[in-house]
Amino acid sequence: MKTKYIVNSVLAFLMVNQLSKAQDIHFSQYTETPSSINPALAGVHYNTRVITNFRTQWGSVATSYQTIGLSFEQTIKAKKIKGSYFAFALNVFKDAAGDAKLKTLNPNLGISYIQKINKQMKVSGGLQGGLFYRTIDVNNMRWDKQFNGYEYDAALPSGEPATPRSSITAYDMGGGVNFNYAQSEKFFSSKDGNKFDFGFSAYHYNIPANSFIITSEKLYTRYCTYASGDFNIPNSKNAVMPSFLYMRQGPSSQFIVGALFKFILVDQSVYTTNKKPAAISIGSQYRYRDAIIPQVLVQYDKYAFGASYDVNISALTPASKRNGGLEIMLRYNVSPGYGRNLGRGDTKASY
Numbered sequence: 030m031k032t033k034y035i036v037n038s039v040l041a042f043l044m045v046n047q048l049s050k051a052q053d054i055h056f057s058q059y060t061e062t063p064s065s066i067n068p069a070l071a072g073v074h075y076n077t078r079v080i081t082n083f084r085t086q087w088g089s090v091a092t093s094y095q096t097i098g099l100s101f102e103q104t105i106k107a108k109k110i111k112g113s114y115f116a117f118a119l120n121v122f123k124d125a126a127g128d129a130k131l132k133t134l135n136p137n138l139g140i141s142y143i144q145k146i147n148k149q150m151k152v153s154g155g156l157q158g159g160l161f162y163r164t165i166d167v168n169n170m171r172w173d174k175q176f177n178g179y180e181y182d183a184a185l186p187s188g189e190p191a192t193p194r195s196s197i198t199a200y201d202m203g204g205g206v207n208f209n210y211a212q213s214e215k216f217f218s219s220k221d222g223n224k225f226d227f228g229f230s231a232y233h234y235n236i237p238a239n240s241f242i243i244t245s246e247k248l249y250t251r252y253c254t255y256a257s258g259d260f261n262i263p264n265s266k267n268a269v270m271p272s273f274l275y276m277r278q279g280p281s282s283q284f285i286v287g288a289l290f291k292f293i294l295v296d297q298s299v300y301t302t303n304k305k306p307a308a309i310s311i312g313s314q315y316r317y318r319d320a321i322i323p324q325v326l327v328q329y330d331k332y333a334f335g336a337s338y339d340v341n342i343s344a345l346t347p348a349s350k351r352n353g354g355l356e357i358m359l360r361y362n363v364s365p366g367y368g369r370n371l372g373r374g375d376t377k378a379s380y
Contacts, residue, residue: 068155072116077363086354199237205230249279287314
């Protein structure tokens with residue numbers, strides 16, 4: 030019984046007193062949360078894209094942490110600039126963590142400019158701005174000093190410093206650049222569907238406030254670099270999708286690497302919309318010294334469904350019992366495609 034209070038106390042202490050050292054909201058299926066790793070990815074892959082993400086974790090240690098993401102992006106043709114177009118993006122991330130009800134709300138608007146180098150390559154730059162809003166309920170915390178030897182006693186003093194405020198509101202800004210190579214305008218194909226992305230981004234470079242206790246504490250700038258690809262296996266209807274993501278935020282860092290093996294069930298056609306492409310991908314990611322993450326991705330026409338589960342292997346394993354986080358992703362592409370068809374701003378399918 031006492032162990033539970035100690036674990037909860039440690040987690041609460043980390044949340045309240047070390048928020049400035051914590052990392053941002055993150056998802057294991059990072060290739061399906063483009064706005065969280067680079068604003069320059071908006072409009073690069075699809076004319077219109079809507080993604081929703083849900084993640085729950087640490088339910089076996091304390092109150093589960095839940096994260097929700099929703100993003101929308103739309104391309105607009107730049108008529109006066111040959112081979113280029115813009116994309117606008119709207120994304121909202123919400124996080125609720127632990128018994129202290131630590132909540133984060135981060136709505137953002139983004140814009141990206143995409144310049145085509147040729148039919149297969151393009152570069153893009155993006156900016157993102159919005160609000161950073163965080164709240165906490167310190168009255169809901171339970172501390173080790175409030176354990177009277179038999180049970181939790183709320184009347185006992187916690188011995189912890191008081192928090193002068195229960196919310197933080199700040200402006201937030203970020204930006205990045207991305208390079209994209211796509212062999213064809215098909216979004217997946219067993220013959221000419223090779224594609225590759227590489228980029229760099231920075232979030233919170235205006236360094237917003239991030240403390241309930243010390244007003245001078247700021248949120249560290251988060252730097253991201255990543256690469257992802259989709260490469261056909263010759264003489265087969267299969268492909269390999271390797272990827273990696275490295276993030277650095279103050280003293281904290283995260284490195285995740287892995288790959289999916291894709292089975293293309295129905296090839297995409299550029300001649301007819303009656304033939305609906307379909308594929309299923311299975312693989313795993315590895316978050317350095319933290320988790321092994323089995324993952325599955327199912328794609329059918331303009332729809333995609335992804336699921337993953339973090340198997341915890343960190344020092345928290347005795348408490349977590351290797352239970353980590355379940356993550357679900359749903360994606361809808363109004364007009365999927367690659368290459369010259371992107372950026373038209375129409376509603377026609379690009380295949």
